Amino acid sequence: MPRSAVIDRPNAGADTKSLPTGLIIVVLALCGTLVSLQQTLVLPLLPDFPEILDTTSDNASWLVTITLLTGAVGTPIVSRLADMFGKRLMLLLCLVSVIIGSVLGALSDSLFLVIVARGLTGIGTCLVPVGISIMRDHLPAERVGSGVALMSATLGIGGAVGMPLAGVIYQNFDWQMLFVVSGGFAVLMLGLVWAVVPESTVRTLGRFDxxxxxxxxxxxxxxxxxxxxxxxxxxxxxxxxxxxxxxxxxxxxxxxxxxxLGQPLVDIRTSMRRTVLLTNVASILIGFAMFTNFLTSAQQVQMPVETGYGFGLSVIDTGLVMLPAGILMVAMAPVAAWLIRVYGPRAVIIGGAVVIAVGFVLRAFLHNSVLEVMIASGISSLGTALAFAAMPTLIMRAVPITETASANGLNTLLRAIGTSTASAVVAAVFAAMAVDGMPNVPRFAAYQLVFWLGAGAALLGAFIAAFIARPRPVAQSSRAAGEVQRSERHDVKQPEAENEVVVGGLITDDHDRPIKQAVVTVLHPDGRHVDWGRTDNSGRYVLALPEVGRYLVVVSADGWGPMSGLENLGDSDLDQIRMNRRLRLTGHVTDSGEPLPAVMISLIRHSGEYVATGHADDTGGYELHLPPPGRYVLTVVDHPTGRTRSRAVQVGSTSATLDIDIVTGIPPHRSRPVEETAVR
Missing domain, CATH: 4.10.860 (DNA Excision Repair, Uvrb; Chain A)
Structure with a gap:
């Protein structure tokens, strides 16, 4: 059984602790900057790579595509491994991958090797969800919001810096110097992460999927x-x-x-929780809007002046005019954190998405100067900073502490799907609405269509986020004056102490066989939510408590009666919890009202899947383990006479009784046939 552990959460009020806390935030935020640099550093050189690498434009585009693929595929895998084996460890391994890829790219001049190099650097995308989860583990509660907001914002400034930096490097050095710069930055970050970021003691149990x-x-x-x-x-x-x-x-x-699976790569059940599901769906749409804004801003100002809407800027100039928007995103980090604390992450996501839409609407009308374009684009960037800061906060509050990295990894993946979809849609619209005789120059009507698509995606994201559950008030007696305070909804975890105590336990049946997918929830005695977790294939779970103390523990599992109790937790592991009340489906089989012994009882799902088979006893009584809630068909078979009878039943979450007569199909006390019965 896992031993309990204490996670040191630095006290922001103490001068001796403030520096390490600030360093953790800065180092992890710089990791976000490294990620965004990897994504944008080669973009300005794409038109030249066919000549540099002696290949076609289509082949050269793999230098961007491979990074997208390895980042998307690696994010859920690395995030899950971070929950299982350590978040700091996976940060270091991701940085090592970036370094190896950078070295390979700097020393190669063939298309295949450069593509492999870009694929290795794409693993750096995983730094973002893992870094956000580290903030949840190690920062004081009041600093988590600002840290997450800053790390989300650095994605914007990294993208803005990447384009002019690539242009300067390419103009003054060889193209391979791009990999030298990114590799050098990764080496610096490797040393900083090793020296500053502590390893989390919160681990997910079980085997990798x-x-x-x-x-x-x-x-x-x-x-x-x-x-x-x-x-x-x-x-x-x-x-x-x-x-x-x-x-x-x-x-x-x-x-x-x-x-x-008891310990899946992606916990579908957790992902289908209302808060997590709606946040992830909104993330796809807001990610689409964010990248649409970035792409169209960079391309519009570079279009020839002859188009009537372009300004003919160089790559370096384009990066410089986009830099203020990136700086604005960083400056908004503390503001976003304050808004999240005051109004909640749900309201901030909605507000951020609406601001993005306002920026797109303005872009449809303000395009007479570079300044107008940048102001309208900057408004959308401001909304992006707000929405991206709130998303991880909602995710982390709605999942167990042992799944923060994997849940954030899924959210990051879905944002990436939104951005890649935006790239494809923008490219398709621009190609379909190009200027006659100039296939690479879209008409301004194409930009306006994309602006309205971006505004629509952002508003749809705000609409979906509006259905995220509001916080519910929970009354709590004050020790001092009996005043009523309010806490977050039951699925929102609020760390309340400087130290988190991590405890583990085991859920079994009365024969000591592990029960997988059981849910263990811990509440304060007054009903405020603390944490929850789900058991793996071996019946084990891990929970995080704000401090040692007395808590209400509630355990539930499909087919079992729930259990609860007030326990003193934190000074040792929880004892093995044996669930001893098996829920059952019982009843009697009769023949014209008389008991019918020894007949076979078969239970299948309404959709046809097999569930269980049993036999009635000498009195016609039968007993089956209660299946998960749903629609089923119970069939009685009397083999000596060849008679059968079936009844459709709706199974709930409590033990149930269902009698059936093989002649009429209903128990003798029924006055009329029943086609489907809800067992109670």
Whole structure:
């Protein structure tokens, strides 16, 4: 059984502790800057790479596509490994991957090796969700919001700096110096992470989900490859359609697999919780709007003056005029954190998405000067900073502490799907609405259409976020004066002490067999939510408590009666909890009102899947383990006479009794036939 551990949470009020806390935030935020630099550093050179590497433009585009693929595939895998084996460890391994890729790119001049190098550097994308989870583990509660907001904002400033930096390097040095710069930055970050960032003691138990990782990798690679290459292949091309269908087929196999496992790569059940699900859906749409704004801003100011809407800026000038928007995102980090504390992350996501939409609407009308374009684009960037700061906060408050990295990894992945979709949509619109005789120059009507698409996506994201559950007030007696205070909704965890106590336990049946997918919830005695967790295949779980003390522990599992109790937690592990009240489906089988012994009882799902088989006793009584809630068909078979009878039943979450007569199909006390019965 895992031993309890204490996570030191620095006290922001103490001068001796403030410096390490600030250093952790700065180092992790710089990791976010490194990620965004990797994504934008080669973009300005894409037109020149076909000549540099002696290849075609389509092949050269793989230098961007491969980074997208490895980042998307690696994010859920690395995030899960971070929860299992240590977040700091995975940060270091991701940085090592970036360094190896940078060295390979700096020493190579062949297309294949440079693509491999870019793929290795793409693993750096995983730094963001893992870094945000580290902030949750090690920062004081009042500093988590500002730290997360800053790390989210650095993605914007890194993207703005990457373009002019690449232009300056390319003009004054060899193109391979790009990899030298990114590798040097990664080496610096490796040393800083090693020296400053502590390792988390919160670990997920169980085995790594290799089949789930393989299937998800195939699905993501197929989908993102189809989306990213559809611009050159065509949306109706056989390769594009085949890859999309393959992704859908693999996902249909992957989702049931994840639901069956006790410790899946992606916890589908947790992801379907209202807060997590709606936040992730909104993330796709807001990610689409964010990247649409970035792409159109950079391209519009570089369009020739002859188009009537372009300004003919160079790559360096473009980066410089976009830099203020990136700086604004960083400056908004403390403001976003304050807004989240005052109004809650749900309201900040909605407000941020609306601000993005306002920026797009202004862009449709303000385009007479570079300043107008940058002001309208900057407004959308400001909204992006607000929305991106609130997303991880909502995710972390709605999942167990042992799943923060993997949950943030899924959110980051879905944002990446939104950005890649935006790239494909913008490319398709620009190609379809190009100036006659100039296929690479879209008409301004194409920009306006994309602006309205971006505004629509942002507003739809705000609409979806509006359905995220509001915090519910919970009354709490004050020790001093009996006043009523308010706390967050039951699925929102609020750290309240400088030290978190991590405890583990084991859930079994009365024969000491582990129960997987049992849910363990810890509440304060007054009802405020603390943490929750789900058992793995071996029945083990981990919970985080704000301090040693007395708590209400509630345990539930499909097919078992729930258990609860007030326990003193934190000074040792929880004892093994044995669930001893098995929920059952029982009843009697009769023949024209007389008991019918020894007949076979079969239970299947309404959709046809087998559930259980049993036999009645000498009095006609039967007993089956209660299946999960849903619609079922109970069938009685009397083999000596060949008679059968079936009844449709709706199973709930409590033990149930269902009698059946093999002649009438209903128990003798019924006055009329019943086609479907809800057992109670």
């Amino acid at each position: 290799y089949p789930g990782a393989l299937l998800l990798s195939i699905a993501l690679t197929s989908f993102l490859l189809a989306v990213s290459k559809a611009g050159s292949w065509g949306w109706t091309d056989r390769k594009t359609i085949t890859l999309i269908l393959l992704a859908l087929l693999v996902l249909t196999a992957w989702i049931p697999l994840e639901l069956r």
